Each structure stands twice: as C-alpha cells, then as structure tokens.
Amino acid sequence: MLNLTYxxxxxxxxxxxxxxxxxxxxxxxxxNFALRERKDWVNSRKCDVNSCSIRQEYxxxxxxPRPTFARQCKTLGQAKQLIPELKLPHTHVLQQVLRQLEAxxxxxxxxxxxxxxxxQRMRSFVFPQLNLESVQRFEGADWVNLPKIGRVxxxxxxxxxxxxxxxxxxxxxxxxxxxxxxxxxxxxxxxxALLSGHGIGIDLGLxxxxxxxxxxxxxxxxxxxDGQSKLKxxxxxxxxxxxxSRKYSxxxxxxAKYHEYISNSRKDFHFKTAHHLCDQGQSVFAxxxxxxxxxxxxxxxxxLDAGFGQFLSILSHVCxxxxxxxxxVNASGTSQTCPRCQTHTGRKELxxxxxxxxxxxxxxxxDVAAAQVVxxxxxxxxxxxxxxxxxGKLHE
Ligand SMILES: [Zn+2]
Numbered sequence: 101m102l103n104l105t106y107x108x109x110x111x112x113x114x115x116x117x118x119x120x121x122x123x124x125x126x127x128x129x130x131x132n133f134a135l136r137e138r139k140d141w142v143n144s145r146k147c148d149v150n151s152c153s154i155r156q157e158y159x160x161x162x163x164x165p166r167p168t169f170a171r172q173c174k175t176l177g178q179a180k181q182l183i184p185e186l187k188l189p190h191t192h193v194l195q196q197v198l199r200q201l202e203a204x205x206x207x208x209x210x211x212x213x214x215x216x217x218x219x220q221r222m223r224s225f226v227f228p229q230l231n232l233e234s235v236q237r238f239e240g241a242d243w244v245n246l247p248k249i250g251r252v253x254x255x256x257x258x259x260x261x262x263x264x265x266x267x268x269x270x271x272x273x274x275x276x277x278x279x280x281x282x283x284x285x286x287x288x289x290x291x292x293a294l295l296s297g298h299g300i301g302i303d304l305g306l307x308x309x310x311x312x313x314x315x316x317x318x319x320x321x322x323x324x325x326d327g328q329s330k331l332k333x334x335x336x337x338x339x340x341x342x343x344x345s346r347k348y349s350x351x352x353x354x355x356a357k358y359h360e361y362i363s364n365s366r367k368d369f370h371f372k373t374a375h376h377l378c379d380q381g382q383s384v385f386a387x388x389x390x391x392x393x394x395x396x397x398x399x400x401x402x403x404l405d406a407g408f409g410q411f412l413s414i415l416s417h418v419c420x421x422x423x424x425x426x427x428x429v430n431a432s433g434t435s436q437t438c439p440r441c442q443t444h445t446g447r448k449e450l451x452x453x454x455x456x457x458x459x460x461x462x463x464x465x466x467d468v469a470a471a472q473v474v475x476x477x478x479x480x481x482x483x484x485x486x487x488x489x490x491x492g493k494l495h496e
Pocket of ligand 1: 438439440441442443457458459460461462
C-alpha cells in the first residue's frame with residue numbers, strides 16, 4: 101500500500117468560499133470546546149484532596165470519565181440536537197477535528213510535545229472517506245466533488261498517477277487562496293528498492309542543515325535567516341497599527357503571504373536536497389525523529405526546527421520515486437560513538453564541533469561522525485557488513 105499526497109489549487113465560487121470559511125469557524129469552535137473539556141478534566145484531577153479549589157470541585161464530579169475520542173464523538177452527536185450550527189459541516193469532518201485533538205494529546209504523551217493549545221484559527225479540514233471518482237473532468241474543466249459543498253473547480257497542475265485512488269481530501273485555506281490536499285492510495289504492493297550500491301548516512305543538525313557520512317555539509321539557505329528577520333520586522337510594524345484598521349488587515353495579509361512564501365521555499369529546498377542525496381548514493385539512512393526515547397539532544401533539535409519531519413518524509417518519497425533504498429535508524433547517542441573504533445566517547449558539548457577519538461585518534465567533523473554512525477547502524481539493522489571510517493588500519 102502506497103500513499104502520496106498531492107496538492108492542487110481550488111477555484112471555489114463566492115458561495116463555496118463562504119461555506120468553507122463557515123466550516124473552518126465551526127471546526128475551530130468544536131476543537132476549542134473539546135480541548136476545554138479535556139483541560140477541565142485534567143485540572144479537576146490535578147489537586148490533592150486538601151488543596152482542592154472550589155472552582156475545580158464543582159466543575160467535574162470525581163467519577164466523571166476521561167473525555168476520550170469516542171466519548172467526545174458521542175457528545176458531539178448529542179450537541180447537534182441543541183446547536184443547529186453543528187449540523188452544517190459534514191459529520192466526518194467534525195469527527196476528524198476531534199481526532200486531530202486526540203492526536204495532539206498522543207503527541208504530548210508519547211513524544212513529549214507541549215500541552216495542546218486553543219486555536220485562534222483553523223486552517224484546514226478533512227474529508228476522511230470519499231466515494232470513488234471524487235475528481236472528475238467535464239465541460240472542459242476539472243472538478244472535485246466535496247460532500248455537502250458540491251463540485252468545486254480544481255486546477256489539476258499535474259495528473260493523478262495511474263492506479264491511484266483519492267482516499268482523503270484536506271481543504272486548506274492559505275493567504276493565497278484555497279487548496280485541496282489529496283491523499284492518493286495505490287493498493288498494489290510496490291516493493292521497496294533493495295539495499296545496494298553506495299550508502300549514505302545523514303545527520304540533521306542546527307549548525308548545518310545536514311551532514312553526510314561522505315563528509316559533505318549542507319547548509320540552510322541564507323534565505324531562512326533573512327526571512328525570519330523580515331518576518332519579525334513585519335510583526336513589529338503590525339503591533340504599531342490600530343487593530344481592525346484597514347492598514348492592520350493589509351499588513352496581516354502580507355505577513356500571512358510571507359509565511360506561505362517561506363514555507364514554499366523550505367519545501368523546495370527539502371526537495372532539492374533530497375534529490376541531491378539520491379544523486380550521491382543508492383541507499384540512504386536517516387535518523388528516526390519519531391522514536392519515543394529521544395535523547396535530550398534530539399529533542400532540542402526537534403523543537404528548534406519542525407522542518408526536519410517534513411524533510412524526512414520528502415526524502416523517503418523522493419527515494420521511492422528514484423528507486424533508492426531508504427530506512428530510518430535509531431539515532432540516540434550517535435554523536436557519542438566513534439565511527440572508526442566504536443568507542444563510546446561521551447556526550448559532546450554543542451560548542452565542540454570536532455569529533456576526536458582518544459582511543460584511535462580518528463578526527464572529523466562532529467556531524468559527519470554522527471552521520472557515519474547512522475550509516476553503520478542502518479547497515480547493521482539489515483545484517484549488512486559494517487563500513488569502517490578513517491584512514492589506516494583499525495587495530496594494529
Ligand atoms: Zn575511535
């Protein structure tokens with residue numbers, strides 16, 4: 101089973117625009133209400149008997165069950181009888197909002213993400229199940245059939261690949277307009293490329309975007325640093341404007357468009373880097389960011405640049421398309437091992453840019469050393485003969 105996500109621009113009518121906006125508002129309200137319910141429940145359990153505040157005591161009875169995804173879906177069903185507004189969006193769309201909230205909690209429990217926050221704005225909603233042929237062509241245009249919204253014109257900038265079905269559609273609102281993210285699924289089992297040829301391990305980092313086991317260092321484009329400072333300056337300007345004035349909303353729109361521009365450029369950079377890696381080798385190994393037991397160093401990386409997750413999924417996609425073997429390995433402690441003699445060298449300070457092994461004398465850039473350990477672990481996981489790094493013999 102193979103999943104792909106393709107994004108297309110939507111060209112909705114004014115009425116459809118209004119409907120989408122309205123649904124987004126309702127989704128946001130449902131999300132925030134459900135989060136409030138979960139938050140209240142957590143708070144009511146937090147205090148011990150002696151210090152329980154009155155407010156918390158009366159909000160929720162002691163035996164109230166924890167609001168889970170299933171319970172909240174049920175509550176939503178009941179709320180529909182009382183609040184007609186909730187009947188407007190498709191049922192599945194609202195249930196997906198609750199699922200999204202559940203996912204935010206799971207990310208907090210399993211991966212140490214922060215407590216979910218209330219949403220100021222909802223950017224997208226999902227139709228999780230669709231009937232066949234939701235994308236059709238007639239009257240010289242392409243259309244996507246969205247339940248309860250109807251046929252919306254779609255700009256099919258690239259064709260949906262042969263053998264794939266549309267499984268899910270996410271409608272996204274951005275500063276530059278409305279988009280549809282189509283999750284395409286191919287039911288035919290597609291074998292992954294075999295491990296072969298030259299292998300590359302990569303280490304994602306802060307100083308350099310990534311380091312390879314071949315010793316290449318790829319930097320973030322200068323653009324990201326400049327882009328951030330431009331964004332900050334725009335936000336400072338926004339603070340000086342009067343809220344709800346024309347200038348304010350103009351600037352707000354400008355900021356939103358700039359955000360979009362940055363994220364598009366980031367994606368572009370990720371694709372280019374992924375292709376570049378595929379040019380270098382036939383097998384690519386990366387660290388797995390989604391492991392529960394993340395070392396402190398990894399956690400820090402993860403929070404500092406959310407782009408890593410996106411890069412890895414783009415990399416796996418590009419590797420697939422270009423018939424390269426791709427695998428993720430457990431990366432905890434990769435910077436604490438010597439790739440030449442496997443000695444545990446201990447935690448390095450962030451300022452220590454060089455790996456220098458006191459046992460064998462191997463010396464290289466610290467991120468390159470980590471990438472080499474990633475490659476060795478990747479090979480070891482499939483029972484491949486290990487590679488040695490560094491000049492000369494290992495044990496004399
Ligand atoms: Zn060593």
